[in-house]
Amino acid sequence: MDGRRASLGLMANFETFSERVRMHAQRIAESSAPALSGLYDLTAQRLVRYATTITRNQHDGEDAVQTTLVRVAVEPEQLAAAEQPWGYLLSMVRNESLVILRRKQRWSLVSNLTDLLTRRVVDSIELEDQHRAVWAAMRTLPAEQSEVVVLKIWEEMTFAQIASVLEITPSTAASRYRYAIGKLADKLHANDAEVAHE
Amino acid sequence: MSESHHDADLGNDNQDFHEIEQRIRAAGSYVRVSDDLRPRTLEAARSVCDDTLFERRMGGFFVCVLLMFCLASPVVELLGDYQSRFSGPSSVEVHRKAAELSRRSDIGTQWGMCEAFSQLRQTQASRFRLPR
Numbered sequence: 001m002d003g004r005r006a007s008l009g010l011m012a013n014f015e016t017f018s019e020r021v022r023m024h025a026q027r028i029a030e031s032s033a034p035a036l037s038g039l040y041d042l043t044a045q046r047l048v049r050y051a052t053t054i055t056r057n058q059h060d061g062e063d064a065v066q067t068t069l070v071r072v073a074v075e076p077e078q079l080a081a082a083e084q085p086w087g088y089l090l091s092m093v094r095n096e097s098l099v100i101l102r103r104k105q106r107w108s109l110v111s112n113l114t115d116l117l118t119r120r121v122v123d124s125i126e127l128e129d130q131h132r133a134v135w136a137a138m139r140t141l142p143a144e145q146s147e148v149v150v151l152k153i154w155e156e157m158t159f160a161q162i163a164s165v166l167e168i169t170p171s172t173a174a175s176r177y178r179y180a181i182g183k184l185a186d187k188l189h190a191n192d193a194e195v196a197h198e
Numbered sequence: 199m200s201e202s203h204h205d206a207d208l209g210n211d212n213q214d215f216h217e218i219e220q221r222i223r224a225a226g227s228y229v230r231v232s233d234d235l236r237p238r239t240l241e242a243a244r245s246v247c248d249d250t251l252f253e254r255r256m257g258g259f260f261v262c263v264l265l266m267f268c269l270a271s272p273v274v275e276l277l278g279d280y281q282s283r284f285s286g287p288s289s290v291e292v293h294r295k296a297a298e299l300s301r302r303s304d305i306g307t308q309w310g311m312c313e314a315f316s317q318l319r320q321t322q323a324s325r326f327r328l329p330r
Contacts, residue, residue, distance in 0.1 A: 033243040033246075070246050074247060181218055188218060
């Protein structure tokens with residue numbers, strides 16, 4: 001019962017956010033590029049986080065977000081007319097990220113976090129280490145698994161919503177998620193043990 | 199005994215699963231966006247939109263020019279046709295024609311002029327005649 005209520009809550013969040021994205025897209029359609037700042041402020045942080053997870057490099061992730069938002073500025077009508085504008089925008093960023101990923105093939109930089117611009121966690125080096133461990137572990141996952149984790153945990157989407165963004169079935173999304181969390185748990189526990197040993 | 203042990207394992211697994219989710223959730227706000235991404239994106243969008251607007255305006259201008267050319271060419275042709283209908287020979291030509299007729303037919307200059315005008319009238323009448 002609680003799970004169902006939580007799921008309904010997530011759907012409501014997603015739809016509310018989608019409507020805000022649609023409203024900004026309509027503003028861009030009315031007044032062109034200057035109105036893009038509203039959409040940027042609303043979505044950039046989340047889009048960069050998603051794109052960085054797919055491309056495994058923050059600069060590439062930001063390039064993907066920039067390209068996507070410029071495309072939205074030129075043709076905002078498509079975003080405004082989408083059934084779920086937030087899901088549509090995530091799909092656009094995903095496509096751009098995959099294009100960049102295929103072009104650059106940065107597989108050798110999987111565990112490197114030097115590209116990340118991070119927030120300084122005040123008075124807690126341990127917490128910062130934990131966050132870095134999570135990001136490092138996420139980068140070891142295949143993009144198809146890490147993106148499900150991002151959408152499920154950071155974007156608080158249901159498996160049905162994730163499935164519509166990634167164009168897969170909800171059960172595939174769920175199994176990828178479980179598999180990814182299992183792998184992340186192993187890596188994070190191994191990291192914890194290493195830290196404790198040191 | 200073994201069933202309760204199994205339940206305990208499942209409970210631990212769920213707890214572990216939940217803990218990992220919590221750790222991942224907490225790391226979500228760790229990465230921040232570059233300071234220059236906002237101005238870079240807005241500038242790129244403005245530039246692309248301006249280019250697109252310019253291209254659309256140029257496209258519209260060329261379409262208008264093409265349309266005007268298509269409309270103007272038959273009008274010019276018609277005007278040219280009317281000009282050729284209204285334009286007649288100059289007085290020098292009429293005088294030359296009158297002198298030639300009077301010399302050839304051995305008539306006076308005045309009759310030559312009269313004949314020249316008669317021929318001119320006939321030519322003009324044939325030009326203005328409606329095509330069947």
